[in-house]
Amino acid sequence: MSTVQRKKLLTGPILLSAAKDSVVKLNPVTLMKNPVMFVVEVGTVIVLLMVLAPGYFNAEHSVGFNISVFFILLFTVLFANFAEALAEGRGKAQADSLKKTKQDITANKLAGSAIKQVPASELRKGDVVLVSQGEMIPGDGEVIEGLASVDESAITGESAPVIKEAGGDFGSVTGGTRVVSDQIKLRITSDPGESFLDRMISLVEGAKRQKTPNEIALNTLLISLTIIFLIVVVTLRPIADYIGVQLEIPVMIALLVCLIPTTIGGLLSAIGIAGMDRVTQFNVLAMSGKAVEAAGDINTMILDKTGTITFGNRMASEFVTVGGESGTELAAWAAVSSLKDETPEGRSVLELSKKLELSYDGSLAEGGAFVEFKAETRMSGIDLHDGRLVRKGAVDSVKKWVLSQGGAVPADLDSNSDAIARLGGTPLAVAVDNRIYGLIYLKDTVKPGMKERFDELRSMGIKTIMCTGDNPLTAATIAREAGVDDFIAESTPEDKIAVIRREQNEGKLVAMTGDGTNDAPALAQADVGLAMNSGTTAAKEAANMVDLDSDPSKIIEVVAIGKQLLMTRGALTTFSIANDIAKYFAIIPAMFTLAIPEMEALNVMGLGSPSSAIISALIFNAIIIPLLIPLAMRGVSYKPMSSTKLLARNIVIYGLGGVVVPFAGIKLIDMIVRIWI
């Protein structure tokens, strides 16, 4: 899990601005985009007219009732608008802070050898700029000269600066971040308005939010249900007339509004926005809602071994003695050599010795001089104050070092170190002066909890494939340890694309993570490509999601968020449609009882009076929207399990619940409402 602190779900200002927006959104032109709510608004206006000019509609006797209906309808629309505004609100707040970052950056543009001060907004692709300590990086670019540490907190929320240098996979910088030390020369890679920051703003703002394919399909269904019920209600009047049942227009509108799927119609866009927002809160930037939905559909996940499944840095896992030396002595010298070693490998040696409960004399190192690891020597260690030299390092180098001091190399050193290498480990030899004590077995370690995560994925029906540059033997070892379904050893970027294509040809959707330029084609080919923010611009452009924390294992959570988004939509749709049964039983007897007193027999809920029954059903219909906003925003709870179990659980909660809850809810509201009516 990421260490980024989650922003609070709701804050005062967001609530306030959402309330304001929900009134603004009453504008019929904007509301037309949501046909279900638009129908409610039209109904509201008709009832309002009847309230304002009761004489014209022959509605003098029911002004009080009509006023109540008008207000409930109005609030139904307002609640739906509020849900959407609230979902958009968090994104907007974030976008505003990003926009602030963007303002007023001045760039030092290199024109020939001269430096010209220009506003960042005038920079074009290919321009070269110089950024010094304390300055803002004016636009997205590649470092072409120099090395600097950059504070990317404006974008990632992570305050620790990262190193950016020319060449390699750490050369891309993002506009709006700040150089905290040194100076770098960049080539700008984006035109104004197309930068990462611009895209991020428009994404979180929801300005360019397009409906996803699934939303479009669901909307089609909701619209056709609305039309069906429109037909039902409109045709009911002449039919009822024939029988001598007079139907009042507000009652017909009430029936219509209760039957059309207002609950899901009001919450649908909020669910989509909130789903995207959850991804963003998770510090992953999805380029489209479509990508988040696709994440829910993933069948196959391709994961890099290093950094995703394993820590990447090698950890000491075993001490192997050679030449008959004692194990305790080897462990003690290994620990001493690492006392002042701050590298992850060094620390892991101390941890291993602690784990094995081996003791060593720490005072030996006091006053000693630490010898840093260097590429030439490929050893590190400590020169003790008593003159003894302790070293650990690459087996070859240590061998040479010992021989140069006239020492002997134990016969089983090579065979033992080869055995470690064959298993994918890295052997480090430990020596004091001219004597070799043994080997430290450095092993790439699987991150804790990965096996459980893969088991979960399997239970969701997702296959995992591990990609690694290791030899097949090593790959198999790690694959077994991590519990992935399949692996590709000695893989090249081309292999990844081939695997993705193979899976896609079987109709599967594939997700992968990557950061290097050579990952870009595979990221583009995958249905869900998650690029690391620390990666190259090419990778970020090819992917449809960028992880700002650069944690590749996050792809698993992204899949869960995608699934949760789809489930929330399905659950609320089912709930909304199942509600109709109770609403029918509330309104139908109420509509007809006046003309046909025997209809009272259908009043199974025992509602107070026809008016209170209709008002109660309408109130339930309205307040269920704000009551479900938290669920829409947070998403339904999701634990990985098989589809059959998941479905059975959700059908009980949202399907049966959707049938039962409104019966209880309407009855409850009626008990209060009947006091007035």
Next chain:
Amino acid sequence: MGIVQIIAVILILVLLVKPAGTYLYHVFSGEPNRTDRIFGGTERGIYRLIGLKQRGGMSWKKYAVSFIVTNIALVTFSYILLRLQKGLPLNPGGIGNMEETLTFNTVISFITNTNLQHYSGETGVSYFSQMAVMTMLMFTSAASGFSVAVAFVRGITGRSSVGNFFEDFVKAHIRVFIPLALLVTLALVGLHVPQTLKPALEVTTLEGQSQQIAIGPIASLESIKHIGTNGGGFFGANSAHPFENPSPLSNVLEILSMWLLPASLPYMYGKFAKNKRQGWMIFGAMMTLFVVLLGLNYAAESAGNPAVNAMGIDASQGSMEGKEVRFGIAQSALFTTVTTAATTGSVNNMHDTLTPLGSITPLTLMMLNNVFGGKGVGLVNMLMYAILGVFLCGLMVGRTPEFLGRKIEAREMKLIAIAILIHPLIILVPTAAAFLTDLGQGSISNPGFHGMTQVLYEYVSSAANNGSGFEGLADNTSFWNITTGIVMLLGRYVSIIAMLAVAGSLLRKKPVPETIGTFRTDNGLFTGILIGTVLIIGALTFLPVIVLGPIAEYLTLR
């Protein structure tokens, strides 16, 4: 005793489903099998005759166009024959040409497999017309519907194409309808159903007066009337007439012959889907709804009419008004339920005299039009609800909904939206319109709640292509002929074309492999979801009118 009769018939049907479904699969799967040897020769002859050399798969559009053009040709031919029947041969009764709007209504009624009869068979059509128009259309419309259903199944189960319409059309005739009709005709003749070309019998009654007794080629029409789920009777009284349906035995035979093919189609679908459970789940949903509605009718009819009971008349027989004594409540209830479930529309008792609650059964079955359903359309409709159910609930497993490995997306939903919209539209709008004009209201013979049901029933029956009448409605007027004609046309073709388009669209998709995360459509939970979807989306729409009609009648009658 009544319940035993009903259970026995249902059991026989269930036992026949597997062999019949397997046979249908062999006919339409295109895999070589034994039926080729028996029928292959005849079919090749026909293919040569009609110049069908290429029998490769068609695109869904080509299939739909072939289906429609064939239907148009048949309708044109039939229209001309009926308008000219007076001068055509085999008209011993000297029956005149049919009136324009009635002919319009009649040909549409028969090509759409509705067989809503605004004419009276005894006096309105010649023997030649009965055979060349009525009986011919009974075969061709059934075969058309069957072909479309098979094409739809091929599409959603991912065969190489939806198939070839003409090949399916010919096969449906040669391998299914003609042999079956032949068998049933002989059996009916054996049960004393007349089959003759002689004119009406002239007999002298005991009172010494002369009486005309209409006869004719009845058994042959009767067989395809049920096998093809057509329902158009030889006589106005339909299967209540002793010549059409003389005994309880012939009654059971007729019930089974209209029920068997629609009930076997889900099994055939299961075989196409290579997962028979898929078929059984659909069958299970259909049977559940069937049994519930049958139970409602049986219970209501057995309880009798409260108004009659209140008069102190013995109610132990139930409501026998409008029913034949030789069938009794059980065989009448079963017939009513099957004929409206399978959208046949033949009647062995008058639906107008059903008790108010009892009349909910035929109305609901036709409003749903997917509980078995006629000539393939029922299966197509039920599968449409299955796709809808998958779409609504499938999201709850956290994946884009898939049906049989194919994603359900906006295009499919748009087409399905058309199909679910058209049914309430063509029922409720004309019903409301009929009440707005005197043309419609004037035909009602029994004003009040019952009159409302009469009108509703007429359009429901037309829209579902059922064809049974609530009767009591003076419906042979231009208004009724034209409006029901249009409703029948829309009811048949709009959803068929939309669903063929769905099949075509699904066929183009790459199938998604099934995993443990896939929404399963072959277990009991899905049957439950399917029934729920049918009830909430299909049935609730009509609740207000049902309440205003039969339920209001029932409540005021108590």
